[in-house]
Amino acid sequence: MPNDSHGREEPVSRRIAEDLRKGIESGKYPQGGKLPSQRDLAKLYGAARNTVDEALKLLGQQGIITSEWGRGVFVREAKPLLRLGSDRYSPKYREQGLSPFLLECAKQGKTGRFQVLSIERMRPDKELANRLKLSEKAKSVLRRENIFWADDDPVYRVTTWIPWTLAQGTGLLEEDVPHQFGIHGILEEKGHTVVRINDEVTARMPTPEEVQYLQIPRGVPVLDVLHTSLDREGEPFELTRFVMRADMNGLNYNAPVE
Incomplete structure (x- = not known):
């Protein structure tokens, strides 16, 4: 497991969040597009769903994604300023x-x-x-x-x-x-x-x-x-x-x- 800048093991949720962020920046997950479901992400990363949930919360706190009740999680779309x-x-x-x-x-x-x-x-x-x-x-x-x-x-x-x-x-x-x-x-x-x-x-x-x-x-x-x-x-x-x-x-x- 990768270590953080202090030599501690980085939590799995942070690694998932970072990988998803890179996917968003590369266009793999386009602006306004829907991310895979928590179940699919858990399967993709071989992680528990609560771990995936923590990763999505991190991205939400960073303003990168937004959750819509009953619809799923979407990449935030940049709007004209x-x-x-x-x-x-x-x-x-x-x-x-x-x-x-x-x-x-x-x-x-x-x-x-x-x-x-x-x-x-x-x-x-x-x-x-x-x-x-x-x-x-x-x-x-x-x-x-x-x-x-x-x-x-x-x-x-x-x-x-x-x-x-x-x-x-x-x-x-x-x-x-x-x-x-x-x-x-x-x-x-x-x-x-x-x-x-x-x-x-x-x-x-x-x-x-x-x-x-x-x-x-x-x-x-x-x-x-x-x-x-x-x-x-x-x-x-x-x-x-x-x-x-x-x-x-x-x-x-x-x-x-x-």
Whole structure:
């Protein structure tokens, strides 16, 4: 039996998982294709079915396969990524008549839509107040929470905070924002155009709530992007957290080196 890097005997389940992974990478088991049944795999590897089950669990935790109740185990199919990019707010796309997310969906031949979870005037915590230069002693910010869908797939959970002084009395308080360019169209009409962005990006495993809302398969992490919009004076006027399924989203930045 092969040994691991510490000289210990490698469990049979890990050897099976590694062999299956190589078969997937080589195309023996194609994307979207069904793996042999646990019974057939047990016979193929001369192993107990619970050993094969452990091997499949390892591949599932790595996001390589997915199990469908009553149907079997399938190789996860790579889907075209939606790109969160540095130019998504550029005026050059205005002639398309779409908000940044809907435009990105259109590029992929997908239909985008939004599910509103909440719209609330609130008191910011200390970090949020500092980032947007607001008072933490008053309800000085509007929070909008949405799920963004591309066709039938939930791809982002989006939480946006906007100073109440900008949001008050505008379409930002409505579920369906009444502007073809979304919230940024309304903010531009208030004199705040995105001139610079600051995005802070981390990767992590999703919370149980995020798994539920985004229908995240086992083993798939999320990209956590904290985005700040800055106007011509360099002042922050919008803060948005994008929690993105990593199997369906990517980042694309093109910026000068300063």
